[in-house]
Structures are given as structure tokens and as C-alpha cells.
Amino acid sequence: MAQIEVNQLCKTFRVPEREGGFRASLRSLWRRTYRDVRAVDHVSFTVEEGEIVGFLGPNGAGKTTTLKMLSGLLHPTSGEARVLGSVPWRREADYLRRMSMLMGQRSQLVWDLPAMDSFLVQAAVYGIPKDVYQKTLNELIELLDIGGVLKKQVRTLSLGERMKCEICISLLHRPAVLFLDEPTIGVDITMQARIREFIANYNRRHGATIILTSHYMADVTALCKRIIVIDHGRLLFDGALSELSARLAPFKVITIDLDHEVDGYDFAAMGHLLTRADRKVVIRVPKGQAAAITTRLLSDLPVLDLNIQDPPIEDVIARAFGERRGEGEMGARAAEAAGQLEEIGFPNPEGLGHPEALSHPDTVSHPDDGFSAGMDDRGSQP
């Protein structure tokens, strides 16, 4: 039985436009111009019980907006969806009790108290019976390895420890469906691996259905057999990971180790030259020609070692989106506007004076550009 059914879901936002400069800000005093942004554009898919699905896409693609609709936080502009048989945006208490959403960029733990106290509040709010709560808590403490940090104030924890506590609090009520919005953001590599391990474990143990969005390819490749690619609100791809690279980038990458330096060989004629250093050559060739080109190289050059692989998934996505992004200014501006929508509000301009002490410390986080950053710098995997 399909746990999550989405049909032609759409969400359009009206975003105010603002130009720079003094004149424009004066004008904005009495006239505001708006633009319609299609954050989610006719998205449809179904997810079966126990699946872990990865949502992939650049910043502002519509991933978080889709999740927000599935968790009931947003009403769609049009379209339908059902999760666990309920319409999410009706926000029935029964539905809310069986699902959970973790937002990596925001915290629901009380800052100044030990995490344990936040857990107690959560248990009360969800009406979890004491014995069930204790059992679940013990299991989560063990799986997440957070025994030592529960009594410390949340503000004193490291980002990794805090993230683990965040995960714990979102699972206390044993949800059947889990929406994870960038669960490993900002966390170091070891911790990311541990969190991934935990999620996989949890899914195996409890059969929870999970939708995961992430900038980090490693999250997606490690956990999700099925990927949904969204860009500019549109669903571009829905299927297995391996199929993705085959579809979007029918290439192979050939890596050669040479016995000795060879000058004047025209690698560029063979395919796209990626690296040429000392005695190592890496070129990318169309899949169909891989065999033929390999033979040529083997006969032409003193090859010590040869390796043929699929291109790394980052390249695949980068090139696919790079081409889309190349669709000029429209794409960039729409994405930028959509990026603004992921946050509600703007950070407090530096040092804005005011006569009453009503200032709140600025806690708005900025949209992390980890995805594209990771793309440009092929050498360093986030």
C-alpha cells in the first residue's frame, strides 16, 4: 500500500521585487511590485512503505517546499497528496502524531536547557505513555550514542551532538513517516557517516518510510536506492540511482597510468580530457565509444594500468543542472527568488539602532550553498 501519494502538486509564491539604489527604495515606500514564482510545478510520485527516497536538486529547486506540503505546513496551490491515508494540510492530530519532520537548519530543542528536558516536553505534547517513552528513548540513546550529552545544555553541544539530539527528539513518538530536510548540514564527515548509518539502521528496524533531502551526494548515494530529482519545481527524474547517471550522462571515465611520459599525443581527439599530470591521464568518453577508444589507447600508448568507471554522480548532476542553469537569466533569478523563500524574513541589518531594547539575537541561518560549492570543487568532496 502506497504510504505517500502525490498527484500534480503545485505551489506558487508571490515574491516582492526590490531593486537596489536610493531612488528605488523611496519608490518602494508606496509601490510594491511582485513576481509569481513556481516553487513546485505539477509534481507526482508515490512512495511505498519502508522506502527511503532521496530528493535531489539545487538550492531553491522546490525540495523543501514539497516536504512542507507533505508535512502539512503548507497548502498547495493545486494538486493532491495523501500521506498515511490523510490529507496532510488538514493537519489532523492523528496524522501529526504519526509523522515527523526534521529540519537541519532549524532547531526545536530548547537552547538553555539540557536536551533531556526538551525530550520530556515532547513526550508530553505527543502524549507518549511513560513506559513506551522510556523504551524508545533507551533505544535511541544507544543507536545515536548520545548518553553523555543529554544532561548538558544544548547551547554547549557541538553541532554534531546537537544534530543527534535533534534526530532523537524527532523520533521519540515513533513516527511511521519521516521527512528529513538536510539532516547532515554543517556536520563533519565522520558525523555525517554516523548519522547516515543510524538512518539506515532505523529504517531497517522499524520500517519507517523516509524522504530525505540533502546537498551532500554521499547522503543520497549511501542511503537512497531511489532518487527523485527536482529542479525549478519540476520533477526531472524518478528512479534508481544507477539509472540516473545512465540517463543524464551516458559517459564513461577512463583512467590510464603510463609507463613513461609521452609527448604530443592528442588526447583531446579521443574524448574530453579531464586530467593530464605526469604519467596519469583521465579522459571522459561517450559510453558507446568506450570500448573502441580503450583499444586505441592500449595500442597507441605504453599503458601500465587502465581503469574504466562511471562518472562520479556529482558530475552527472552538475552537468545536467549546469545545462539547465545555462537557460540564462530567467533560471538564475527564479532560483534566487525561490532561494529567498526557503527562509522567512531577512537578517537584521548591521547595527540598526532603535530606542527600545527589543533586539533579538539574529538566529536566521543563510541558505547553504553546499550543493553548488561541492560541484565546482571536484577535488574536495564535502
Added chain:
Amino acid sequence: MMRVLRAFAAYHRAGVQTMFQYRAEIVLWAIWGLVNPAVLYAMWSSAAESNPDHTAAGFSRGEFAAYYFVLMIVGHLAAAWDAYEMGYLIRTGQLSSLLLRPLLPIWKAIADNLSYKVATLLFVVPMWFVFAWVVRPEFKAAWWQLGLGAVALVFGAILNFMLGYLVSLVAFWATKLDAMGEVYFGLGMFLGGRFAPLEALPRPVYWIAACLPFRWMFAFPSELLMGRTATVAEAVAGLAIQAAWILGVIAAFKVCWAVALKHYTAVSG
């Protein structure tokens, strides 16, 4: 000096632009400056009416109206809020970024202060006229009183700003002392002649007010502008005292700023 002025102008322009973005908020801040004098006028005119000679503390209803009308203007144009700001800037780390620039943070504070006043003019000036139209103040200010009064207003604004900024330096040692701003503000209310004209204050409070700088920020300019200061000599003497206070506070500030900065860079930076 040119560099400072240019930077200052740039801060000011950006400040006004920012203010326009926050148009609803600055209106809300400005409203207090309208409500408070209006409420106090209503109260004092009631007090005067209840007395057999229809005056209180030597003010008639019309004179109260004039006093609070002028006070509204003075209070708005001499407003300063840095006593509240410093703790916030330090806690959020914004002070550090300001200190990185080759310009004292105080210049930005001055620029922001002026931006606020410029940006709110469009809104408050009509409100002042509405207030005057409703309460019918009795003026008897001569031209020289208005002229010197304008100077007194400027001096009062500078004094309020500088003293407030000086007081805010306490935040370098105790960032959680947000109350400092409230206390400073409260003192200004009573000892500055905002809650009541100074003549109305009980004697002990009056004498305290006479020795402190607050009366020179609000009460003195207001009295002058409404025509209550009798002689030119008095007015000029008052201006001189204002100037003396300003210079004294600036001198104290220079010393305290150096000390505060040393402490800051030693402790957090």
C-alpha cells in the same frame, strides 16, 4: 577629516535607505514620542482645571499645551537610544565587525541616529500639527527665543546622544545590563522635564534635576522655545552650560572609550 565625512555620508545614505525598508517599524518607534507627551498634557491640563485658579505649577492649560507641543518636537529631534544598543552589538558580535573598520563605531551610531530622524520627518511633522490643532497651545515666543531655542535643541540632542553613548559603555563590562538603558531613559523622563515641567517637581527632586545634565537636554530647549525663558542673558547662560556639559561628556568619553576598548580586545575582541 574628509574621509570621515565621506564615510559618514555613506553611512547616512545607507541608513536612510534601510529606514525606508523598515518603514512600519520606524513609525512605531516614532509613535511613542507622540503618545507620551499627549497623555501627559491631558493629565496636566486636567490637574490645572481641577485647581481654583486653573493653573498648576505656574502653568495654565494653554501653557501646558505649548510646553508639551514643544517637548514633542524636542523629544523627537533629541532622541538617542545607544544606551540600549551597545549590549546588543557586543552580544551579537556586530561590534567586532564595526571595530574592524577604520572609523570609530560612534560615527555610524550618529549616522543612524540622524537617518532615523530624517526618515521619520514625513510622518511626525503632520502629527505635530494635528496635536497643535487639537490642543491649542498658547505661545509667546519672541524671535530671539526661537533662534536660541533652535541652537539649544541641537545642543540638547548632542548632549543626550553623547551621554547615552557614554553610559552604554558599561555594556563592555556587563553585557547583560540592558537595564542601563531603561534607567538612563527613566532619569531623562523625570529629571529632564518630560514627565512634568521642572517647576512642578517636588523640591528634593527639583534640586537633583538642577545639578544633572538631563534638564539641559529637554527642559531647557523647551522652555526657551515656548518663550518661558525671560532674558537673553539667561538663555545664553543656558547655552553655555549646555556646551560645558557636552565638552565634559566628550572628554569623559574619550577616556572611557580607550579603557573600554582595551578591556574588549583583551577579553573577547
Added chain:
Amino acid sequence: MIRAIKLILLFARVSVQNIAAYRFEMIMRSIMSVLHLGAELVGVWTIFKNTQSLQGWGVPHMLVLVGVYRIIAGGIRMSIVPNMRRVFDDIRDGTLDFVLLKPVNSQFLVSIREFIVWRIADVILGAAVAVVGCVMLLGRVPPGPAAVFVVMLAAGFAIVYAVWLILATLCFWFVRIQNIEMIFWNVFEAGRFPIVIYRPWVQWVLTFIVPLAFITTFPAGVLFGDSTMVPRATPLLAVLVAVVLLVISNRFWRFGLRHYSGASG
């Protein structure tokens, strides 16, 4: 219902633990409370040095009014202000989503999450001053009017809560206005004095449009049991106004939520 009470107590307990971590601030704020009260009393002293009465309100009456203002202000800062400020923050930072994800009524949840227990000092101080004022005129605190006084305070408090909820709901549309609460404080300022000092049309506005009179003046007047000061029907009217405003604010909150989540109409 029981669960609701349990939740309230739980949040209160958590808040108490929270505040204990800020002992210094507690002391500072308590000192500030006393200073505030001191300032208000100096204010009363100043007024009555220059007049015998404010349209029939003498020193004892003003003391009671100061007391009522302090009680209400203390109560507001104890529970309403921290919760509503958190709603402003939540809407701005996007963390309101976490409230909406919970299987609990959202208005209820956002109203009980915070509780600054030591603000009760303000309430106690205010009550003390009110008692002093009452005793000054009547020699004792008459039990009948005192009971009505408590009812009026409760109604006034409910009215304030409803107003704050409306202001918080406005944040859904005016997301970036951090000081929307200034609207309340500015009007509340006017409640420091009995509404009789204002012109008739202002009095009318402050009774029927912005029910400020029900928040400070009327409760204060009721304590003296003097029906010339405050008409006999006022307590009933106060409760009625409170109920109406609570309903309106609840509807408005629900409307705001629908807007926030993009539901049409």
C-alpha cells in the same frame, strides 16, 4: 482537558528551570521593578504637589491605579509578553513550523510555552500599593468590591491577551516588524492615568474602540465600591468585552494560520 493542564504545568516547570540559569538577570529585573514602582510613586507625588485631584481622582485613587497598572504589567510580562515575542521570533525564523507539526492546538501551545515566574514580584508589589490606596480612603478593603476587583482584573488580563494575540497574528503579514508590540505599549501608556483626564471623544474611543478603560481605570475604580466613579454594570460589560475579544482573536489567529500555510480563503 486534563492533558491541557498537565501541559501548562510542564511548561511552567521547564520555564522555572530555565530562568534559574539567569540569576543575575533575575536580581537586576527585580531591582528594576522596584525602581519602576518608585518612579511611579514619585510621579504621583509630583502630580499631587500641584493639585488636589485629577477630575475626582485623589491620591488614594491614583495609588490604586498605579497598583492596577503594575499588576497588569507584571502579569503581562510574566506570561503574555514572552510567549508572544516567541511567536514573532518563530514566524520570522521559520521555527513556527515546529509548533504546527505538533498534534496540539497551535494557539494553546504558543500561549503557554513561556512563563517568567519572578515577574510575579510586580504583581505582588502592585497589589500591595493598591491595598495601601484602598485602606487610605476607606480604612479597610471591602470584601465585596474586592471580589469584583479580582474579576475585573481577570477580564482586563483576558482583554490584553486577546489584543496581543491579534498583534502576534499580524506578524504573519508583517513578518519583519520586530517591534509590532509597540502598538500595545503606546496605548497602554495612556492607561497610567484615569481615562477621565481625556476629552470625552478620547474617553469614548478608549472605552469602546480600544478597551483600555476596562484594563486599568475601571478595575481601579471598582475597588472603592463607588458607583459614581464606575457604573454598576461595568463588571458585566468587562466580562462581555473580554469574551468577545477572545473569540475575535481566536478567529483571527486561525485566519492568519491559513494564510501562513497558503490555504486560499
